[in-house]
Amino acid sequence: VRDADFNAYTTSKGIIFVNMGLLSQLATEAQLAYVLAHEVVHYANNHVRENYDFKKTVSKSGDEYGYDVDRMAKAYYDFSKENELEADKEGYETYFAHTGYSKLAPFELMDIMLYSYLPFDEIEFDVNIFNTSTYGLASVELREFAAKEISAREDVSDSMSTHPNIKARTEAIEDFLALKKEGSDFLVSEERFNALREQARFESLDDFLTSARYDRAIYQAFLLLQTYPNDDYLKRAIVYAVYGSSVYKNYNSLPPNIENMEGVEGELSRVRYILKNIDEESLNTLAVAMSHEFYSKHPDDKLAKRIYEDAVWELTHYHEKQLSFYDVMPELAQTDTAAVVEEEIELNTTGKVKRLKKKQIDSSIMQTKYAF
Numbered sequence: 001v002r003d004a005d006f007n008a009y010t011t012s013k014g015i016i017f018v019n020m021g022l023l024s025q026l027a028t029e030a031q032l033a034y035v036l037a038h039e040v041v042h043y044a045n046n047h048v049r050e051n052y053d054f055k056k057t058v059s060k061s062g063d064e065y066g067y068d069v070d071r072m073a074k075a076y077y078d079f080s081k082e083n084e085l086e087a088d089k090e091g092y093e094t095y096f097a098h099t100g101y102s103k104l105a106p107f108e109l110m111d112i113m114l115y116s117y118l119p120f121d122e123i124e125f126d127v128n129i130f131n132t133s134t135y136g137l138a139s140v141e142l143r144e145f146a147a148k149e150i151s152a153r154e155d156v157s158d159s160m161s162t163h164p165n166i167k168a169r170t171e172a173i174e175d176f177l178a179l180k181k182e183g184s185d186f187l188v189s190e191e192r193f194n195a196l197r198e199q200a201r202f203e204s205l206d207d208f209l210t211s212a213r214y215d216r217a218i219y220q221a222f223l224l225l226q227t228y229p230n231d232d233y234l235k236r237a238i239v240y241a242v243y244g245s246s247v248y249k250n251y252n253s254l255p256p257n258i259e260n261m262e263g264v265e266g267e268l269s270r271v272r273y274i275l276k277n278i279d280e281e282s283l284n285t286l287a288v289a290m291s292h293e294f295y296s297k298h299p300d301d302k303l304a305k306r307i308y309e310d311a312v313w314e315l316t317h318y319h320e321k322q323l324s325f326y327d328v329m330p331e332l333a334q335t336d337t338a339a340v341v342e343e344e345i346e347l348n349t350t351g352k353v354k355r356l357k358k359k360q361i362d363s364s365i366m367q368t369k370y371a372f
Contacts, residue, residue: 004204006116023200030105037091135289
């Protein structure tokens with residue numbers, strides 16, 4: 001499923017769905033096999049229908065729970081958690097144990113799930129990724145914001161959750177499975193699994209962009225650039241995310257999923273902090289600088305051209321800036337397409353131009369807390 005959230009689920013008809021977000025976090029084929037074994041039990045033991053029927057029964061018997069909504073919800077969640085533990089145990093004993101996969105996979109999966117709310121990797125974010133040859137992040141406060149400490153806990157309260165916490169699930173697994181290395185991490189193809197996981201990571205990035213989770217998109221692209229340093233899609237994704245954030249900010253808000261600093265941890269919190277605390281004009285100007293630099297290197301990229309033009313429009317219309325306010329930017333690379341050249345000439349007459357100027361920075365801009 002083209003969804004960046006860490007999840008897998010089963011229908012009452014036996015169709016198993018696995019999200020890209022889950023695939024992108026796994027380390028081995030054995031871990032995926034255990035996920036599937038767990039989901040097969042949900043189908044084989046009719047858990048989907050049981051959960052539905054139990055929830056319906058609870059909602060109709062309010063008198064039994066004193067019409068207390070929390071008590072009714074807790075009764076349903078407790079029932080659902082029992083099914084999850086059953087799927088963990090029977091998934092291993094009935095299906096997974098006979099495959100030849102590593103017996104450590106269930107334990108590994110629990111560790112992965114514990115940190116699944118974080119991106120697929122955790123390395124120090126380089127704020128210089130925002131810099132261009134003419135513009136960059138200058139505010140010391142923004143550059144040196146310390147990443148929020150990761151607080152993942154195995155024993156987090158699960159009283160109002162359909163799934164047991166990781167501690168409960170790990171302890172239940174330990175009752176029927178010894179923690180020892182036995183079996184293989186890969187039985188089908190390590191190469192094929194890794195290729196699928198990489199595709200899931202790229203697809204998750206696309207999901208972050210289309211759902212306006214721009215902080216996650218920037219950090220996801222940054223992580224992937226460590227492996228694919230010359231990938232233009234990843235570079236353009238960062239430009240797009242900065243531009244998208246600037247548009248939201250120009251209209252007085254960021255997307256709700258990145259407006260709040262609560263619940264975001266690790267290096268991702270640094271990206272969110274920058275997007276949240278930078279002033280509107282600086283972010284818009286950065287979007288223009290980054291999109292200009294990318295487009296000048298990729299003049300045939302239609303999306304890059306649109307991002308650049310829109311970013312300039314936002315800056316000149318929303319912030320009412322004349323381009324003489326900025327220093328001269330390099331000329332855009334010329335293409336052989338006459339129509340494009342003609343359009344660029346037309347853009348010069350309407351304020352959508354090839355050069356970004358910044359001759360003298362207004363003293364009030366120089367004094368802003370989040371200056372560039």
